[in-house]
Amino acid sequence: MTKVKNVTPAVRYKPQERIYLLEILKGLALTFRHLLRNLVTYRTNRQTIVTIQYPDERRTYSPRFRGRHRLKKNPDGSMRCVACKLCEGNCPSRCIHIEPAAYPDPSKGNYPAKYEIDILRCIFCGYCVEACPKDAIEMTQVSEMGTRSRTVYDRDFLLSAEEQTR
């Protein structure tokens, strides 16, 4: 059996450290310095307070942030999605459900009669965006998705999310 050697040397405190008082005063000076600095700069631009006051101020996310999905539209207002089901097939958590339907005009091809994302299963990996050949789905910057009712995003909701990209 190998011998375990204690490699952490015992801390030897100096006498002035052992009576605590001086060190406590140093600590008090440190905290008071912070207090004074924050009091002085509280209303100025040179703020030292690091708090982001959330509903009023927000952190800026990376442009590549993967938030809530949305379905994009063509300039004429029609859906870009052609219900090819590549996103559904590529989804690792299998949260996308598509039911295709055909336009009456055969030259226009298919469209999704149903396009649902079960947001409770979604892991926000963004593979659906990468799989899409028509650039019809993208992920917005929206991260606040708290809700009591809508756990499955349907087609019309995903389409209406156009304006909420932030």
Add this chain to the structure above:
Amino acid sequence: MLTDYVVWTVQYVLLPVTVPILLLTGIPIAVWIERRGAAFIQDRVGPNRIPFFGLRNAGLLQPIADALKLLVKEDFVPAKADKFLYYLAPAFSMTPALLTFAVIPFADVLEVGSYRIPLQVADLNVGILFIFAIASLGVFGIVFGGWASNNKYSLLGGLRSSAQMISYEVAMGLSVIGVLIVFESVRLNDIVRQQGELLFGFLPRWGIVVQPLGFLLFFVAALAETNRIPFDLPEAEAEIVAGYHLEYSSFKFSMYFMAEYVNMLVASGLLVSLFLGGWQIPWLPTATLVSWAGPWVTAALQATAFVVKLWFIMWVMIWIRWTLPRFRYDQLMGLGWRVMLPLALMNLCVTSLVPFLLGIYGT
């Protein structure tokens, strides 16, 4: 102008009613200072979200909002709790805290005409002894709460509390005896009045000047007695969740919470009275002030001086809380018995011997 009836009313109705109310008013202020001070020390903002009719007030109303929230919360009683003690404990914690302030004077005796009105609730000749007797009862509130909750963490909190109180009360009492020897009285108003004298003609004879070690010991012991960090072992969130008040909610919890702050206020008041000259304004004795401004203004000025000193000590307590970490339990006991007690005894011996050696009080 003054009749016997008015004086009686002031002394036995007005003062006993207003002093506890003022003391309770100190709680939200202390909470506000605590939270904002903590925030600024830690480079945060702290509570600033309670507008008063649209007026931003740096979170001054946060304690009131907190109190309202606590009032409307569910009043929870754990299964198999000892109901009687469970209900009694918060009150047992609060009452001694409020009672002890009765003997602390916040201004010199008001002399109007032939009347002498002591500006404290009860001018007892056993002043400090009364404080120690009543303050020791406060620990029962914590022990009862810990026992009655039927929770192992609460019980541990109560146990720690009782051990801590006993350990530090010894040092506290011994450190005070030095002051009592110097000022030769246990009546607080006498002690404060003597602190208006001057040493060597320029230095106010405050307790901190004649008993510096006593001041230090008393301050540390006062922190321990009020369960403040670094001595908050009874509640120690990281180890025993919240200790004795773990199972308490709603107004019972806020009773414990208020008791802690009232205890702080009382400890500060006692510290100020014993060591920082109480209501004395340095270099301005009562007689001088009265000859300049009359008795009423003098009383007001002295009360202001007392309040300023009291809040200074409060701030130091809060400041220490946000600077130091919590003691380990054996360190706490070691400090109490192996450091504080010998130092207090040494202080007591030196204080008793010096007058004889210098021949100040004769033999």
